[in-house]
Amino acid sequence: MKAKLTVVLYGVTLLVLSACIQAPRTVKKEQHLDSKTANHEVHWSYSGETSPKHWAEIEKYSDCDGELQSPINIIHRSADSIKIGNKFEMFYTPNTFLSEVKNDGHSIKFAFESGDSIRYKNDIYYLKQIHFHEPAEHKINGLIYPIEMHLVHQSKSGRFTVLGILGEEGAESDLFEFFQSFLPLENGETKDIDEQIDLSYLQLDKKTYYTYKGSLTTPPCSESVHWVVFKEPFILSVEEVLTLKSNMPINNYRIEQPLNGRVVKYNF
Numbered sequence: 001m002k003a004k005l006t007v008v009l010y011g012v013t014l015l016v017l018s019a020c021i022q023a024p025r026t027v028k029k030e031q032h033l034d035s036k037t038a039n040h041e042v043h044w045s046y047s048g049e050t051s052p053k054h055w056a057e058i059e060k061y062s063d064c065d066g067e068l069q070s071p072i073n074i075i076h077r078s079a080d081s082i083k084i085g086n087k088f089e090m091f092y093t094p095n096t097f098l099s100e101v102k103n104d105g106h107s108i109k110f111a112f113e114s115g116d117s118i119r120y121k122n123d124i125y126y127l128k129q130i131h132f133h134e135p136a137e138h139k140i141n142g143l144i145y146p147i148e149m150h151l152v153h154q155s156k157s158g159r160f161t162v163l164g165i166l167g168e169e170g171a172e173s174d175l176f177e178f179f180q181s182f183l184p185l186e187n188g189e190t191k192d193i194d195e196q197i198d199l200s201y202l203q204l205d206k207k208t209y210y211t212y213k214g215s216l217t218t219p220p221c222s223e224s225v226h227w228v229v230f231k232e233p234f235i236l237s238v239e240e241v242l243t244l245k246s247n248m249p250i251n252n253y254r255i256e257q258p259l260n261g262r263v264v265k266y267n268f
């Protein structure tokens with residue numbers, strides 16, 4: 001099944017835009033469509049009978065029941081500490097264009113035109129999209145942060161590296177003020193932005209982070225995602241957290257998944 005899914009995933013490279021993507025699900029539906037299932041598709045969600053614990057049954061061709069799933073609880077003292085082990089390089093520029101923002105019913109997603117990229121494990125990954133989960137999906141030492149931002153990067157061959165940044169409540173964040181200037185958005189609504197944004201000032205490559213091999217945290221839960229989760233949270237205000245929360249489904253997070261022998265690396 002994994003081989004088949006990999007083929008599907010590579011086949012839809014251009015459609016795949018995020019860790020919360022819907023495109024592969026749609027393509028999968030077309031490829032497995034028959035008269036019996038055509039009108040009976042159940043859409044995954046974060047609550048009730050289509051909540052994360054049912055994803056594997058709802059999304060039969062997904063990897064949601066795989067062995068290398070995300071998110072995880074990162075235990076710092078169990079992490080393998082490596083000095084500049086999986087170092088990644090950032091090529092974030094001050095004049096990247098933010099093209100649009102969308103509320104797709106799962107999260108608020110900001111889409112980017114080409115500009116920002118990173119080099120990780122000898123491949124270049126392009127920033128495609130930023131979205132949010134509330135509360136956070138990854139935990140550090142069991143601690144649940146109020147919010148998590150995912151910076152989804154994709155290589156030309158369709159592979160993913162996702163940067164996860166946990167948010168902690170404190171002072172206002174200029175970045176979030178900017179993001180929130182485009183809200184609110186109705187479910188299903190998209191707004192064009194076409195404004196420049198400078199994420200280079202975050203200097204993420206100067207921070208310490210954890211790396212591990214995981215998956216998209218939403219169906220199709222595709223594996224072979226490089227995860228980079230920063231140890232230090234960014235600070236945003238309570239009001240900013242609440243604004244994001246009011247624009248997304250309640251509790252749009254997946255619970256922690258078993259490590260299954262995976263080793264998390266701490267890069268400092």
Ligand SMILES: [Zn+2]
Pocket residue numbers: 019020131132133150217
């Ligand atoms: Zn995500």
